Amino acid sequence: MSIQNEHALKLQQMFLKNLVQDSPSSNDSLTVRTFGDIQAETVRFYLYQDVLEELAFASYYREEPCFAILCGHFSMDDEGAFIEISGFDGLEYISDIGEMYKDVRDAVEQSRRDISRGQMEAGQHVVGLFVGNPGGDALLDTEIARVHLSLFNRPFQLALVIDPDAQKIGVYTRSPHARFHSAAFCVVQHNEATETAVAEDAEEKTENREVAEESEGHQEVSDLVR
Numbered sequence: 001m002s003i004q005n006e007h008a009l010k011l012q013q014m015f016l017k018n019l020v021q022d023s024p025s026s027n028d029s030l031t032v033r034t035f036g037d038i039q040a041e042t043v044r045f046y047l048y049q050d051v052l053e054e055l056a057f058a059s060y061y062r063e064e065p066c067f068a069i070l071c072g073h074f075s076m077d078d079e080g081a082f083i084e085i086s087g088f089d090g091l092e093y094i095s096d097i098g099e100m101y102k103d104v105r106d107a108v109e110q111s112r113r114d115i116s117r118g119q120m121e122a123g124q125h126v127v128g129l130f131v132g133n134p135g136g137d138a139l140l141d142t143e144i145a146r147v148h149l150s151l152f153n154r155p156f157q158l159a160l161v162i163d164p165d166a167q168k169i170g171v172y173t174r175s176p177h178a179r180f181h182s183a184a185f186c187v188v189q190h191n192e193a194t195e196t197a198v199a200e201d202a203e204e205k206t207e208n209r210e211v212a213e214e215s216e217g218h219q220e221v222s223d224l225v226r
Helices: 005-020 050-060 101-116 142-151 192-216
Strands: 030-035 042-049 068-077 078-093 123-132 158-163 167-173 187-189
Touching: 042 050, 042 123, 050 068, 050 078, 050 123, 050 158, 068 101, 078 101, 078 123, 078 158, 101 123, 101 142, 123 142, 142 158, 187 192
Parallel strands: 042 078, 042 187, 123 158
Antiparallel strands: 030 187, 068 078, 068 123, 158 167
């Protein structure tokens, strides 16, 4: 096998390793809550609780609208394709939703540069747009849809909209050559008790190791954010 073919094979293996993964499911360490008919979706969406809480707080924190670039992973399992929304980048406040195109464009470009330079978690991609829109009733405003169609034109990239005044959240996506629709989604929460136990166990092991070495010489928004 030539060096070039060997390199191509390694790249394919890395791609498949990142692509084929188990989707989040409720267990001792995770609680997964479903909002809507997730089985009716071509692609399933998993939104992490800590990310949702930070974005909800950002939308409440000031009176102006805000936006951020959603980051995460495109993956597949035995049930099909799914997207994990596990982080965000470039949170900014703006004076008017109708004037956000340039700022969002610049933020998307910066996020993609950061990803290409390895400055984000391995395997992460730009997966959508968050907008905090006070008074918008968490609807897909015409301007939000226009910006999304222009800058997030891969199928199934989502738009996450929060109205802090109405305490509502909307999740929207679209299939290839189709209109936007309100999407079902799952919220993934890390179980604190399990995390605490794991952390305490790790701390105890560290302390024991240090002793040994010495002897030897963290619908409605209110429904989603608890």
